[in-house]
Each structure stands twice: as structure tokens, then as C-alpha cells.
Amino acid sequence: MSETPTELELQISVQSSSQPEPDTQFHSPEPQDQQNQLQQDPQSLESNHQHQAKSVLKNHQRLLLLLLGFSLCAAIVGVVYYLHQNLQNRRNNPADTETPCVSLACQRASARLSMSADPFKQPCDYFLFTCGSDRLSADSGGRQRGKGIPGHPQNQNTDEVWPEREEGDKVREDRGLREDKTLDRKNTLLQYLKDILESNDTHGGTAVQKAKGFYRSCLDTKSIETAGVEPFLALIQRLGGWAVSGQWDQTDFNITLSLLMRNYSTFPFFNLYVGKDPNETSHGTAKRYIQIDQPDLLIPIEWNSKTQKSQAKTQTLRPFLASCQRYLALLGAPRSSIMIHVGTFISLSSEIAVAAAPLHYRLSKGQLHHRMTIKQLQSQAPAIDWLGCLQAAFHPLPLTEDDHVLLHNLPYIVHMSRIIIKWMNRLELSTSPLHTYMFLNLLHTLMPALDSRFSETARNLSVSLGNTDGVTPRWKHCVLDTERGFDVVLTDQISQRTAHKEAEEIIQNIFSSFKSKLHELSWTDQETHQLVMKRVHSLKPRLWTTKEELEEAELDLLYSEVMVTTNSFFSNYIQLLSIWQKRRTKLLSQQTEAPDILSVTPLLLGDELLFPMGMFVPPLFDPTYPRAMNYGVIGFLMAKDILHVLLPDISSQGEMVHAVAECVWAHYLTVAENAGGGGVFSLSAVQQQEVWVQYSALQIALQAYHHSLMNHPKDTSISGLSLIRLFLTSFSQLKCDSDPYRESMPLEPSFLITVFCATSDLCPTSLQCPNKTQKHSLQTC
Template sequence: MYNTEDATRWRNIDTHMLRMGETPIELKPQLSIQPTTQPEPERGIQLPPLFQLPFSTHHHSENQQQTQLQPGTQLSESNPEHRHQAKPVWIHHRKLLFLFLGFSLCAAILGIIYYMHQNLQNRSNTIVTPCLSPACQWASAHLSMSDDPFTQPCDYFLFTCGSDIFPPENGGRQRGQGIIGHPQNQNEKSIWLQRRGQDKEREDRGLREETIRDRKTELLQYLKKILESNDSSSSLAVKKAKGFYNSCLDTRSIDTAGAEPFLTLIQELGGWAVSGQWNHSDFNSTLSLLMRDYATFPFFNLYVGKDPNETAHETTKRYIQIDQPDLLIPIEWNSKTQKSQAKTETLRQFLASCQRYLALLGAMPSSNMIHAGIFLALSSELAVAAAPLHYRLSNGQLYQRMTIKELQSQAPAIDWLGCLQAVFHPLPLIEDDHVLLHNRPYIMQMSPIIGKWLNEHELSSRGPLQTYMVLNLLHTLMPALDSRFSETANNLSFALGNNERVAPRWKHCVLETEKGFDSVLTHLLSERTAHGEAEEIIQNIFSSFKSKLHELKWKDEKSLQFVMKKVQSLIPRLWTTKDISSEAELDLLFSEVSVSNQSFFSNYVQLLSLQQKRRNKLLTEQTEMVDILSVTPFLQGNDLLFPMGMFIPPLFHPTYPRAMNYGVMGFLIAKDILHLLLPDIYSQSESVRTVGECVWAHYLTVTEKESRGGAFSLSAVQQQEVWVQYSALQIALQAYHQSLKNRPADTSISGLSHTRLFLSSFSQVNCDSDPYREFMPLEPSFLITVVCVKSNLCPTSLQCPNKTQQHLLQKC
């Protein structure tokens, strides 16, 4: 394998290098030369230099050199001088390699330790813990039953709310079809209605309303669960509130009692001519009794409130306010004659319902028609003097101040001081006290009408005013009477064109319970409200909202300063009373209330008395009452108040992942704030219009409506609503990511976390029904695709491969 020609060639190279004064250190192991005649299996795989370094003892190293460097070995043996010189160099070189290897090994170990540390830290920040609370388990089940918005995004974000109950040939419900002027609004809908029929339409509407529940319904559902809970509360007031609610649900006992409880009450009020037993009681005495004990106001309304003309003085004084009554007769406003009127068709339906009421109350057929006609005639005369709010507002007829003495001289048929003293007992009212009128012309005309029917009318002997007051009392107490009365009222409503579905009994009972036991429900709701978490999300959303204002395009710097000055003056906070009553205080307050499990009528009469006491409390104690049924924020001076009723499951829960709370409640809070301040922003910023049109352009591109001629321009109010909801989503998302920076850890639901859970939660709440819903020309869930354009925060699966123009979309 080794011949003399090779040796000669190597000696020549060595001699040449020695002449140049160099040592042949380039002959390193990695430069070993293997004869080309070596068989392929023996040559093996040539490892990189690092892995060819000697790791064994010196003896083993020399043997390895002999194996790998055969030419070098022969050279050393034939040249003793070279052999003596190469060995120290090789040994020295090996030490350096050991040193380098040790350093590399230490560096590698340190790198691995650092990597593991960083990896564990990152995993602690990104790996989320599943939320296993009962509320999260419910939310997980709810999400699992709903469509995943990221499975088929191109379809989901166009058709969501209630799409399964609309014609499949339409591909689901398109929000634009509910907008006047939409090209598909008339033809497709009319064809479908002809095919399905009016009855099916009502059925589908009912299903859709059950599926799409607004925030008010969610709050009522939550209060229902509280009232039906079996917790062992020691509070008597709480037990009475629950007892009242349960007696309201007992429709069997209510129907069994029939009209008898109401007929007994009429006799206590002096009877009436319809039954043939009437003691001709004094008109003003009966009127005072109805207003004081039964919260019934047949001829005028009474309530308590501030004078807006005194708001600049920051006064807390409240006044008795007198307004026109809620008339039972159906009327409409004639803009030409500037008077109220009633159509013949509606009067006929109204008269028939009056006759039905009288028949249920035992009126003889001979007198039924007479008394029904009396009620219709008197109602019509009073209705002529009534006027809608917008007319009274435009003519300055609201908050007209006068003394009780002045009111008495202008409307003498009513004993004003006596009636007001009876209603607001024990408050000592005098003739010089001021009241506020909201329709002075009505009050001036009401007085002579009452005087005519009381003394001069040919039917005055039949007690027309007593019949009028009794039927108004019947309307007040109808919720506590058997179903025949409510069915009569519902039939009249339907005949007059009101197609609203009758509220389920549980909802009716929750609303009635709140009327009398509002302070009890406020206490129970406050106990269950996560005040700290609610305050946190309010503050974070408001902070994000202020940041958003700086991103808008303003007319000039003064415009931004104008809006920011107003915003900076606002104090956002949770709306609670300064001192929510304790259970002991509630027990004392309701100590005189006796709740019967079998008689809802008697319970309801006591409830009306409780309502009147609450009205008196507003006037005497000047306290701020919390509206427990409020579900949207409002401005009160510089306070931006958020009701507790907003922060209830399933919309909000302290154990939810923050991604879910911000995706649902954060969005709703931001939307409410923008609606409150929209007039100022719209008048000073150009972004509302431009952003609204940009989002609309996205919608037209993705749906390809523009190319098919199905596009229509947005109105100003539609542009505003698109901008509001799009901005609200951005604000909520920004606030959530800021919260993650402050507190990186967050839990998950259904394996989703962070932005994915945020967007999935938002896509479920976008069916929330609110007063502005009709102005939204597209599904709010579609806004996700607009936010995610050219954003690294969103899943890549949002891209629609079948939409060729999507890459041309710009960020709004």
C-alpha cells in the first residue's frame, strides 16, 4: 500500500518546508490522506474536524495516528529530527483542543440552562390554565354548541344571528335585508312570506327572539334565578320578595279567584252604578284614595323629579310633577290639526273590549252598553286635550312652574292640595309649594270636562266619573286578575296592530316584584356583583377609549381639545347607592307587609302601596335611587355611571377568562360610551364617515355585492353605527392586550385563549339586541375580518381563499 515513490515525494515536501524555516504543523489529523485503493466500507464516513479530536489516552492517540496517518508515520521514522520536533507540538495542540472543548461544553451547558429558563418563563406566560368554575363550564358548553367562527370564516362572518331559521335559499339572514332601501328587502322577503305564511312568520319571529336575547332579558333571567334560589336566607324581607314572586307564578290560584277580589275592592271604595250598589261617594275623596293606596291616576299623572332649569345650580331639590295621564283609549296625533284623534275602527274595537270587561265584572246586558258608551265618550273628550311629547317639547310646555294655589285657581274641579297631601302623606304640603306642569293646556281643559260630567251631564246620575275611575283601577290591577282580563287586553292590542309577543309569565312576575321590592333586589344583586372586577374593566375600557380618540382624524387641534376636555372631566364608575340597605334595615322597611302564598291579588295591592312609599321617599329624603333594571350607562353631571345590571352572567363573570369578559362586556361598554359621546365626536371628527365607508367597502368586496350590482350607499346613521361597533371592537381588544401586559396570565375555555377566545366570545355577543341594531347594515361579527386585515393578532384561517380581491383590502 505504501511504495517508494510516495516516500520520495513526501521527503521532498518535508525538505522544502524545512528550508523555509517552517514546521510541518499543517499535517493535522483532519488532513489525513487515505490511499485511493482502500475499500469503500473501510473508509467509512468522514466526520467533521470537531468529532475527530482525540478523546482517549496518549497511547491510544498514537495508535490512532498510526492508523490514520500512515505516510506521516513512515516519514517520522525515517527522519529522527522531525519526529523529535513534531511530538511536543502535537501534545501542545491537543491541550489547546481540550481547553477549547471544555470551554465549548461549558458554553453549551450554560446556553441550555438559559434556554430552558426562558422557555419555562415563556410557557408560564403563554400556556393557559383551563377555567373550571361552574360559570366557565356553562360558557364552554355554550361555545361548543355554537358555530366556530374560524372554521368557515367566509360564511360565518356574514350569516350568524338566527340564520338557521331563515330560508336556506337565501344563505341565512343578511342584516342588510332589514334596512329600508336594500335591493333584496322587498322581493325576496315577500316571496318567502307568501310561501311560508303569516303564522309561520310569527312562529319564526318568536324563535328568533328566544335565541337573540337582549341585555334586559339577560338581567331579568338573572333576577329570576335569584328569586327562585333555595338559599337559606334569614332575612324576612328576602323571603317576602320570593313569596310575592311565587304567588305571581301561581296562575291556577289566580284563575280560581276570578273577578271576586276586584268586586270586593269596588265595594270598599263605595261601589258603582254598574252593580246597582253605589253610595255616591265624593269624587275628590275617591280620587285621592285611588292615587294614595292603589297608584292609579285616571285624570293626571304624578311623579317626582328635578327641575332641569336648576341643574346649573347643582341643586338636589325635587318637585311634584304633574303630567297628562296614560289614556286607555287608542288615539293618534294629527299633525295638520295639531290635535289627537281616534279612528272609527279603533273606537269600535275599544268599545268591544270595554263591554267585555264589564261583562266579566257582572254587569247586566241592559246596562253594559250604557256604561261602556259613557266610558268611551269621557275618554274621547280627555284625549282631545292630550298631546305627544315631541309637540309639548317643541312648544315649551314642559316644566312649567306654578304654586298649588295658582293651579287650584286654573283647574278648580280637582282639590289639588287635598289630593297631593293624601298622596304624599306625611309630607306637610301647603298652597305656596311649587309644582311643575308638563301639559298646562290639558290640565286647563280637563277641569271643565270633569265639572260637566260631574254636575251638568244628563248621565251624571249614573256616576260616569266613578265608572271611569273604576275601569282605570281595573287596568292597574289587571296583572293580578285571572287570565280572561289579560286575554281581552291582548286581543285589543293585536286588533290595533300591535304584534308583539306576550311576555312569558316569569318575566312578568320579575317585573312586578321589582316594583315593590326593588330595594331587596338591589341588595341581592349587589351581593352577587364583582365590584372590583367590574370597576377594573370599566377603567381599562375608558382608558383605551381615550387613546382611541387621539387616533382619529380631527378637523383641527381645537376640535380634539374640545372633545378631550369633556372626556377628561368624566368620572366613570359603577353605579351603586351610597348606602345599600342591610338585611336588618330591609326587614324593618317591609315589616308591615304581609305576603300570602294563595292570594296574589292581596299581595299586589300591597305592592302598589309600596310603590307610592318609594315615590314619597324620593321627595322627602332627596336620595338617589338606583334603577336595578338599567342595563346601559348614562351621564349624571360629570359621573359616567355603569349600572350593576350590566355585570351579570352570562355576559360577565369574575371567574371568566379576561379574554371572554373583554370580548363581551368590554365591547358592550365601549359601544355604550361611543353612543353617549357620538354627537360631539361626529361633529368634530372626519373619521366616523371615512372609517364607516372603509368597513362597508370591505363588506362589498368580500361578498362581491358590488360586482353583482347588489350594493347600496350607507346613510349617515348607518355610517355612524358601523364606526361605533368597529371602534368598540378595537377599543376592547386594545384594552385586553394592555391588561395582558400588566398581568400576563389568563385562563382559557374550550382550549381557546387570548385573542382567539376574545374574538370567539365577541362573535357570540354580536347578536345582542339594542336600540341601534336596526341601523347596522352588516353582521357585527364581520368586523373581525376587518380588524384582522394585515394584523398579526388574528388567526390566519380568517383568510378567504375564494375571495380573489381580499389581498387588496386596506386597513381601516
């Protein structure tokens, strides 16, 4: 063991203290000396005795000091040795005697760790598999029809990406509900909301109790099955009926459309949402506009790149026809007239769908964010009473024909108007094809509140169209529906349960470590480097909370008009749609961005980097956890998110990205080759960037944790694990299927522990593969 400067100083001190003293030893006098002494005068003799006594005392003092010096040096050496051994034990002993965390959250975390594979006991077999498309299929890039209906025709996997939405209602409507393909973070948050809604806590006000009542009525499938189709048929009659049931008041087309938009959030012929104009956003303008987009069509369509038009999928027309027949039969339509109504519905749907186009085509044609006044829109698409419909959808805002709107496919809107006029003038108007079209769209809006026969029909169609997604649990649908209506209530509940101080602390530490990481990068373009650094240093990271916390009385007043019925989910769901309409109206007038309760990743908004409260929920984060666990899990996820948000194209600028990724990959290939793994391939630029991002995120999180320990040296532990081992073991719980960039990650992220510990003396033990020899020495990444 090499000597430290302190130990060397101690040795020098000991050596100098143990040198022989000069010849001042006390000797017994000889006889002759005694005689001479007797002959001396008494005064001189007395002086001699005093001198000798002083000399003896002085020698005793020196001996005592020498013994004290030896004792002090031995004590100091002992303390140094103890501290050194304690540090070595902290690094090498996997079962260090740390202060245990005994909170309920830690007990649960300990149970989870005990049931998980230990990366330090199975260092190679545990990590040796990849995250790829052969094991996990990609998420759908398209939108689901707003109401979260499983099996809807437009919920199929597609490569299409739609214009970015900034508004709350449409974002919430478009969230996916796939059980196995939702992020673990999202599943964790939904489970947390479920626990809140199912808690027996009665301290909340009436708004909280209404939210819980709505959730319980959603779970009450027995009452929903008993009600059957009657609530929907009663609603159709209140809207004037339709020819399918044999009772139709021949209500005006635009009147029916306005009612569907205002009271039931149903948009059969076009979509409405609220958002900013990106051309103005770059100049700091926060104004929001009504955005008009092509609709989510019920009929399955495909894009024909040759004709550059959409068309119905021939192979899916038969199952789609069967599903429409089933719906009308469930709604009590006479068997003799079902085919007539289904035929006209499919014909009308096919004609309207022709002008619908995917995003890439509309981008190439400059069809997004096309600005015009409502008056101008009316002249181009006269079939729709635009001012009347928009006033209904955004009641009570005082819209005028001079207000501007943004179009995302004007050719479709013009085409749709022509088709509607054409069908209005047809002789078979008595069959009400336009109303059938609108009411079948309304049916899909209300399907979550209807009995299982409808959802089963939709699911069968989805399977026939090739969708292999599993069935989403009922509770998850109910949590999402409750959040859509009572988001303010649940945001308040999460805010009360969030450890704001601890969350803010980890946010600041992670962001500080991220900025330190930036200084290590070597950039190919210094101008880009300076712009990035300027941007990063201008950002203010913070927890994303509401600007003003609502008091209980204010929440109760906000939901005072909502009447929740315990055994009638259909009527509760109708009120939910009304809440959506009010939220949409509020979005158009407000300037601030309200927190998105279901968000689990940071949002860059102006000069703020916002971290939603949904990130800081158990079991991913808990204020009673050891900080090693919090930084190993949520700290890593935050660092990875920051790198993705702020450095999306770092692979083209940072030379170190390539070097680090190839180094990590070399470690992986060595283990894979020794394990008999095949299929070795080189990394693409996207894969290199993702490997670098996740490896850097692990380093950032650990650096942030060390910074936390400097400010607060004490930390607890779980299962007797040393702090660094707990940090890395917690990180290993994040599997690759919880990562939105998993398709770009060529290896299991937890393998990064093996690379990290290969040459680092921070790890509690060296991760070596049993019975597998290294072919060559690997460098530190």
C-alpha cells in the same frame, strides 16, 4: 424568517468564538531537539518541563471554554427559537394548549360555544347578512301604561317620545315587556333575577323571603283563576261602590280620586311622577319636583296635524267598544245597562283626549317643565282638589299650596278640568260616568293580579289595533312586579353576588383604552375637541352601587309592614301599590340617585360615569371566566356604550369616522359581491357612525384586554382556544338583535372580525372565504 437583534448578537458571538487560535499548538519534539535538551543543565531542563505542562493545561482550558461557549450559544438560540415558535403557535394555532378553565360557569360557556357557529370555520357565510328593519322591527318609542299590562291600548307602536323621567317609580312602570324586542342584556338580567327568586337559599332574612313569596304568588295562576273577579269587586265596594254594580254611595269625586292616587297608584286624569328641573340641573341643583303630565289614555287616539288636536281612531272604536263591554260583563254589570255605561265612558274619554298632544308639538309650544305653585294650578284647573290629591299621593310629606310643581301640558290640564266640571253638572250624574272612568283605569292598574279573562280581552284589543308582539312569559311579568316592590332587596342580592373587584378592574381598563382611542381621532373643530377631552378626563367611572349597604336587619325592618300571602296574589299586589306610593314620596325628598337594578347601560350623572351592577351578570360576565371572554363580551358592550354616551355626534366632528366606516363597508361589499349578494348601497351618516362605533369598541376592548394581560400575564381558556381566538369568538356571540342601535347598523356586527383579521397578525388564523377570490386588495381599517 428575519433575524431579530438578539439572534444577530448570538451569531456574532458564536463566530468570534469559533475563529482559529494563534499558533500555540503543542508539537512533539524532534530527535535532535531531544539531544540538545539532554545536553542542557538539569535546572534548565526542569524549567522546560514545567513550561510545557503549563502550556498543555492552558490549551485544555481554552478548549473547554470553547465547548462551553458553543453549548451556551446553542442553548440561547434554542430558547429564542422556542419562544418564537410558541408566539407563532399562539397566533396561528386555533387549538392552543392554554390552561383550561374548569369552573361551572366555564363549563356552561363551553357548552354554549360548542352549539354556536365558529366564525373561524365559517368566516363569510356566518357573517353575511344584515341587521335591518326587514328582519327586526323597531321598538315602540312611546310609553306603556305603568303597570306593564300586555295589550293595553296605549302600548301600540308609536313614534312619540315622552319627557325624560329621572324618578324610580315611573321609570320602572314604563319598562317594555316585549319578549323578542328587549335587549339580550335585559333578558339576561331578568333571567338572573328569576334564578335568585327561585333559589332554595334560606339564609336571607324575612325581607328576602317575602320577595320570594310575592314572586311565587304571582306564578300561582291556579289561585288567581280560582279567585276570579271577586277581589276586585270587593275593593270597589270598599271605595263606595259605583252605579255599574247598582250599589253606589255617591262618594265625592275628589275623595275617590285621592284614594286611587294614594293607595293604588292610579292616575286616571293626569300622571304624577318625580323629577328634576332641567333648567336647574345645568346649574348643579339636585332638587326634585312633583311633575304633572297628561295621562296614559285608555282610548286609542291619533294626532291630527291639521287641527293640531288628538282624536279617537275611528277604525279602532268598534274593537275598543267591544273590549269595554267585555270588561263590564266580567264585572257583573246587568246586560241592559252595559251599553249606557260604555257609551258615556267612550264619550267622556274622547272629550278628555282632545287636548292631549305628542312631545314634538309640546316642545314647539314650550309646554314642558312649566313651573307654578299649587295655588296657581288650583285657580287654572279648579275641578281637581290639587292640594288634597297631592298630599294624598305624597303622604306624609307636608305639602302646601305655595310649593312649586312642573306642568308638561298645561292646556290639557285646563281642558281636562273644564270637561270634568261639565260632566259633574249633567243630568245623568246618577250613572256615575266619572267614577266609571276612574274605576276602569283602576281595573287596568290591577289587571296583572286578575284572572286571564281580563288579560285575554286586553290582548285581543291590542291585536285588533295592529300590535303583533308576542305574549310575554308570565315569569317575566312576575320578576318585574317583584322588582318594583322589592327593588332594595334584589339590589342587595345582586350586590352580594357581583364580583366588585373584577367589575371595577374591567371598567377602569375599558375607560382607559377609550381615552387612548380619543387621542387617535382627528377633529374638524378643535374647540369641540378640547371641550370633549376636558369633559372625558374629568369623569370618574365606577360601579353603580348603593352608598350604604343595608344590613339584613335593616332590610327586614324596611319591609316589616308588608304581609305576603302565599295564595292571594291580589292582596299582595295591593301592597305592592302601597310600596310604590312610599317610594314616590321618598324620591321627592332624597337627594342621591339610587341604583336602578334593571339598568344595563351606563349612566352619566354629574362627574361620574356609572356602570350598573346589572351589566355584570352571567352568562355575559363571570369572575371565573377567562378574561378574554369577559373582555370580548361585556368589554365590547361597555366600550360601545361609552362611545354612544360621550360621543353622540362624533360623525360630524371626526374625519376618521367616515374613513373607517367606508373601509369596513368596502370589505363587506367585496365579500357580498363574491357571494352574489345584491342590494349594494352607500352608507348614511348615521350608519357610518354606528359602524365606526362598533369597530372602535372592538379595538378598545382588545386593547384593554392586552393591558389586563400586562398586569396579570396568565389567563385561562375554554375548549382549548387560544386567548385571542377566544376573545373574538366570544364577541361573535353578540348578535345584532341585542343592540339598541341595530337599525343603524348595516351589517352583522360579527363581520367586524373578518375586517379586523384581514391584515392583522394578532388573529389566530387568516379569515378567508373558500372559493371566493378577492377582486382587489383591501387596506387595514
